[in-house]
Amino acid sequence: MLIRKSEGIRSSEITPRSLYLSRRKFLAGLAAAGAAAATAGGVREIISPSATVHAGNKINGLQKSPFSTTETITPYKDVTHYNNYYEFGTEKTDPAEEAKNFRTRPWKVKIEGEVAKKQELDIDTILKMAPPEERIYRHRCVEGWSIVVPWVGFSLSELIKRVNPTSKAKFVEFTTDLDMNQMPGTRRPVLDWPYKEGLRMDEAMHPLTLLCFGMYGEDLPNQDGAPLRIVIPWKYGFKSAKAIVRIRFTEREPMNTWNVMAPNEYGFYANVNPNVDHPRWSQAKERRLGEFYKRPTLMFNGYDQVASLYSGMDLRKDF
Numbered sequence: 001m002l003i004r005k006s007e008g009i010r011s012s013e014i015t016p017r018s019l020y021l022s023r024r025k026f027l028a029g030l031a032a033a034g035a036a037a038a039t040a041g042g043v044r045e046i047i048s049p050s051a052t053v054h055a056g057n058k059i060n061g062l063q064k065s066p067f068s069t070t071e072t073i074t075p076y077k078d079v080t081h082y083n084n085y086y087e088f089g090t091e092k093t094d095p096a097e098e099a100k101n102f103r104t105r106p107w108k109v110k111i112e113g114e115v116a117k118k119q120e121l122d123i124d125t126i127l128k129m130a131p132p133e134e135r136i137y138r139h140r141c142v143e144g145w146s147i148v149v150p151w152v153g154f155s156l157s158e159l160i161k162r163v164n165p166t167s168k169a170k171f172v173e174f175t176t177d178l179d180m181n182q183m184p185g186t187r188r189p190v191l192d193w194p195y196k197e198g199l200r201m202d203e204a205m206h207p208l209t210l211l212c213f214g215m216y217g218e219d220l221p222n223q224d225g226a227p228l229r230i231v232i233p234w235k236y237g238f239k240s241a242k243a244i245v246r247i248r249f250t251e252r253e254p255m256n257t258w259n260v261m262a263p264n265e266y267g268f269y270a271n272v273n274p275n276v277d278h279p280r281w282s283q284a285k286e287r288r289l290g291e292f293y294k295r296p297t298l299m300f301n302g303y304d305q306v307a308s309l310y311s312g313m314d315l316r317k318d319f
Ligand SMILES: Nc1nc2c(c(=O)[nH]1)N[C@H]1C(S)=C(S)[C@@H](COP(=O)(O)O)O[C@H]1N2
Pocket: 001, 082, 083, 084, 085, 086, 087, 140, 141, 142, 143, 176, 177, 195, 223, 224, 236, 237, 238, 239, 240, 241, 242, 243
């Protein structure tokens, strides 16, 4: 997600390390020198991708989800080292480095707006609201790139049901943490801090919409949005607010950061839609992290079960 033209083009064209590695693997396969090359550190990593170090605590009692895809899971190392999270810097590799020591406890989430009772929930209370599930979703992360991630969480609807929105609640707004001491990126006016996102109530209540606090069977790494984020698998990555501190129910469509920063480029809905070009690039194809060839992008990222939420809407206009 980018604002300035030069920066946008540069960042989205950067070749992530995983792709670079797979290209090397490809070349190594062609060359008879494969065995010799395999002794180099970088190449050894390709041979045993699971040997990467995970940082989080294991989450016990994970239930499997019928919503999971059986597609190949993207390596942990890639998913945790190619992130957009501007509070921790604008380069894709900044969050892994700069969010290392981010403190995620104690952590409170304010519940505000059109609800029966405004309250402040402790993160550990939220985590106990429903059994944790593993949901393997396709995810459109950074522009043009996709990943397959075993997220951990439960449907956002579990929380929404418990906080009792009033009949006036038509939208949900998510506000994320703004801590200048811990988030070096927020000391500069790169975005209109704090980062905000919003969903229509029926989108928020859809069973696919995940309130997420883990991945790969462990606590969420800081760069991926610890301690609490949302994941909406049929929408572009920027809808998935990280480090949520406030959930507000509203009657009117809330503002959201990218829509405010670049309204002609980023709309409120942000459904994955290969038929609507971004003003600066086509959205017809995507490249999965670690793969060489692009693949066609599917409408709603392949999650056709959400199509009925948008019947009667013009998704070229309401992009
Ligand atoms: N708080 C916060 N949440 C954020 C962002 C951000 O800058 N700050 N970036 C968004 C964008 S532009 C993308 S593409 C996704 C990336 O999520 P991922 O790193 O898990 O792929 O996070 C979204 N959530």
